[in-house]
Amino acid sequence: MELHEVASYLEKVGLQYMATIGLDGKPKVRPVQFMVEYGGRLWFCTNSKKSMYAELLKNPWIDLCASKLLEDEIQTAWIRLSAEAVFEENLAVKKMIMEKSAIVHELYENNAEHPLFKVFYLKNIKGSLNNLGHVKGLSERADFAKPEEFEF
Template sequence: MSVSEGWNARPERSEGNAQNKLLTFIMSVIILLVVTIKVTTILSSKISEAFMELCEVAACLEKVGLQYMATIGLDGKPKVRPVQFMVEHDGKLWFCTKSKKSMYAELVKNPWIDLCGSKLLENEIQTTWIRLSAEAVFEENLEVKKMIMEKSAIVHELYENNAKHPLFKVFYLKNIRGSLNNLGHVKGLSERADFAKPKEFEF
């Protein structure tokens, strides 16, 4: 091979090396993207398992049936009373009360509440409970009042089947933060794999 032929071959080899580097770079990017997608999918799945949706919280409250709500009394001392979750509507959890009750006056003055509910099972270690903190917001929502009245025979009778009854008040919760737990994860007890992990929620 002549000198001139050798010089002519160098650009071809350089071009080939550049193509190989480019191909290697592209493959590295593709592999990185695939790994990122897989990791993101796994993390999303784990997060989904650890956190509850609003509809799940509503279903849990329905299943429990009766909850206990803590408010700050007009005397500044905590008050706890049984309440019943009524309906989920428009992405909100709704409850109701009567405007003549002390609970109404307490929530108007200080809307922050804590709520806890549970239903003891025969195998008590499988018992779950839900607890949350939130802010109560009163709203004159006729549609919600009608839904509650259709659901609850007590409310239906108490307000004489009149959704516009002046004493009938409804409120929803906002700034909700809580968790669903079970007795299998009580501190001091050995954690068992057959129990669901505690799930948190925030809305």
């Protein structure tokens, strides 16, 4: 699987769930939205006042999972990945995100240089795209897609 295919799947799903290690040492899971693929990287954003920002500064490792249940449940795919979040002041990415997301545009008053607006990309990505019909320990069926592993 190529990076652009992972980006395309995340885009199609729309909402993902990201797990971080909380400041209290316990896992925290929250909905996030993949924003853009740029420079060979998957970019997300947050607010520097949110706990997620502080958590990622302390421990940048995340897990992310996403799926969109299809009418034919057995054909539903889901993606899971682990990665390291890297914050970078990248004005080009911030402008792209502002153009893409109406909520980001509104929250930060169409100001890509808003001091609370932070962007980060994922590195050391390792994951897989799976099919709900492919379950370890159960008999293999030819009509179920096999997991596609990726690493970037």
